[in-house]
Amino acid sequence: MLKELLKKLNNNAELLPLLSEMVITKDTFEGNYIISARGENLSSPYKIRAVVNGVSNKVSFYYEIRYFGDNWIFAERYTMAIDSFKTDTVVASFNRDNFGRNVFEQTISPMNSESWDLALKVSNSTSSAIRFYGKRNSDKILSEIDKKDISKMIELHNLLNLMN
Numbered sequence: 001m002l003k004e005l006l007k008k009l010n011n012n013a014e015l016l017p018l019l020s021e022m023v024i025t026k027d028t029f030e031g032n033y034i035i036s037a038r039g040e041n042l043s044s045p046y047k048i049r050a051v052v053n054g055v056s057n058k059v060s061f062y063y064e065i066r067y068f069g070d071n072w073i074f075a076e077r078y079t080m081a082i083d084s085f086k087t088d089t090v091v092a093s094f095n096r097d098n099f100g101r102n103v104f105e106q107t108i109s110p111m112n113s114e115s116w117d118l119a120l121k122v123s124n125s126t127s128s129a130i131r132f133y134g135k136r137n138s139d140k141i142l143s144e145i146d147k148k149d150i151s152k153m154i155e156l157h158n159l160l161n162l163m164n
Contacts, residue, residue, distance in 0.1 A: 001026060005033050007162070008057045018156055021072045030054055035156065037149035042104055043068045045130045045140035046080075048111065048119060048153035052092065059160055061111040061153070063119065067132045068104045072096065074134040075105045082128045089133070102113070105132070116157070123151040 003023055009015055022122075023039035027033070036047065042138025044066065046072050067075050075094045080087040092107035110117070122128045128142040 001033075001093065005035075005052060008033065008052050008054075009059075011158070014159055014162075015156075016153065018159065022152065022156075027054070030093075037152040038145070039126075042066070042099055042102070044143075044146050044149070046128075046142055046146060046150070048150055049151065050156060061157055062108050063111055063115055064106055064108045065130060065157050066104055066106040067138055069103060070102060071136070071137060073105065073132055073136040073138050075132040075138075079121075079130070079131050079133075080118070080128065082118070082125045085121060087118065099108045105134075111157075116154070119150050119154055123147050123154060 002019060004026075005019065005024055006012070006015065013119070019035070020069065025034045025038050027034065033052040033054065035050040041047070045068070046063065046065055048061060048063050051062065052058075053060070065078055067073055077089050077091045079089045092109075094105040094107050096103065096105045098104070111119075122142065128147065130140050130142070131137045132140070
């Protein structure tokens with residue numbers, strides 16, 4: 001699948017080392033390639049994914065904010081604390097589902113210049129957390145692995161931008 005994806009990305013050899021460390025899946029219905037630093041990790045509260053359109057080869061990036069826990073909190077908004085910096089509260093529409101005995105509530109949005117700046121802050125931070133507000137509030141701390149995953153996706157984004 002990696003060879004197929006590289007063809008879609010103009011056979012850029014610079015992408016090979018990075019992509020070979022990532023998880024790549026293919027959507028069988030639309031032929032899109034989904035790239036993530038580490039695959040599906042339900043407990044990660046913040047992640048970035050890339051989608052390569054199977055027809056146009058256009059690459060789009062998305063960020064996902066996710067609460068994962070034992071009980072529903074019915075999240076409606078969230079804020080982030082990145083070292084001493086705090087974001088404004090974001091009101092979002094959360095999708096809800098369950099996995100075994102756990103539940104997750106997530107919102108997915110396209111990346112823009114502001115969200116890339118925020119991702120860079122998170123990846124370089126000493127500590128980052130997300131506070132979810134709903135019927136109950138919950139704080140989730142980003143792990144060092146989460147921050148490394150974000151760094152890898154930033155690197156992929158930057159390499160793809162250099163290609164254009």
